[in-house]
Amino acid sequence: MRIRGGQGHRADESVDVEVDDSDVRSAQGRGAARKSHGRGRFRRTRRDETHPPALRRRIALWSLIVVVVLVLVAGVAWFTPVLSVRTVEIRGLRAVPEEQVREVLRIPEGISMLRIDTDAVAQRVAGLPKVRSARVQRVFPATVRVTVDERTPVLFFDGPEGAHLLDGDSVEFAIEPPPPGVPKLTTDHPGSNDPVTRAAVAVLASVPAALRPQVGEVVARTVSDIALTLTDGRTVVWGGPGDSGRKAAVVLPVLTRPGTVFDVSSPDLVTVR
Structure with missing residues (x-):
């Protein structure tokens, strides 16, 4: 820093002062560095005080103890009879014999609950012809x-072998x-892979619940030519599965009219004869 002027100058005369900017920036930098260094030491000190070495060792020791205990508990549950299967509970059976289900379960006596492959057991039960699906759960203990x-x-x-049952x-x-009340299907090539059979099942599923017990036979000539023969001898010409919602809405009112054949295959033009 340089100051120009002298004692001989009057009070009203100006004094020029020049300050070297590099000196100021250097001083500011050194101050900031000291302040930052101080803050860093403060943070490290606080961190060390929060987790001193002795505390960290205790935390690590207890974490190890917890892990060992969990491993021991899992080993006991997996390999010993502590959680062994004592009861097999079967629900939902009506037509399937319980002995048949227990035969395919194949759950070894005394096996740990944790070692049971529930998916595999459920697949074996679902493989029975009369079973649509099965669910297997562990209910501890x-x-x-x-x-x-x-x-x-x-x-x-x-x-030729007898009556073949079809589900929904x-x-x-x-x-x-067949159980009482199950309608008979009449078609040329009945079977699970037959499109006409599948169309007949779809039509029956669309029939209103109030009318379904009155259906004694479903006659399916093609996928679009399906008729329902009622137990009182009347016939409902349904057509195909398409537009079944509207057909179901008109069929009950139409059946209140006199007649023997009720054609709802075109719900916009219902005929009775």
Whole structure:
């Protein structure tokens, strides 16, 4: 810094002062560095005081103890009879014999609950012809719960071996006498893979619930030519599965009219004869 002037100058005369900017910036830099360094030392000191070495060692020791205990508990539960299966509970059975389900479960006696492959067990149960799906759950401490959803027959067709039962998915799942109230399917090539059979199942599913018990036979000539024969001898010409919502809305009012054949295949032009 240089100051120009002298004692001989009058009070009203100006004095020029020149300051070297580099000196000021250098001083400011050194001050900021000291302040930053001080803050860094303060942070490190506070961090060290918060987690001193002894405390960190205790935390690590207790973490190790917890891990060891968990491993021991898991080993005991996995390899010993502490959590072994003591009860197998089966729900949802109506037509499937319980002994048949227990035979395919194949759950070893005394096995740990944790070692049961619930997906594999459920697949084995669902493989039974009359079972639509199955769910297997662990109910601790010692119960395995099996919930079965059985197939329900909606139609049957006659074959050389007897009556073939079809469910709502058009799956042929049994050959046995049909339950009371299940309609008969009459078509040229009945079966799960037959498009006409699947169309007939779809039509029956669209029939109003109040009318369904009155259906004694479903006659399916093609996928678009399906008729329902009622138990009182009347016939409802349904057509195909298309537009079944509107057909279902008009069929009950139409059946109140006198007649024997009620054609709702075109719901905009219903005919009765």
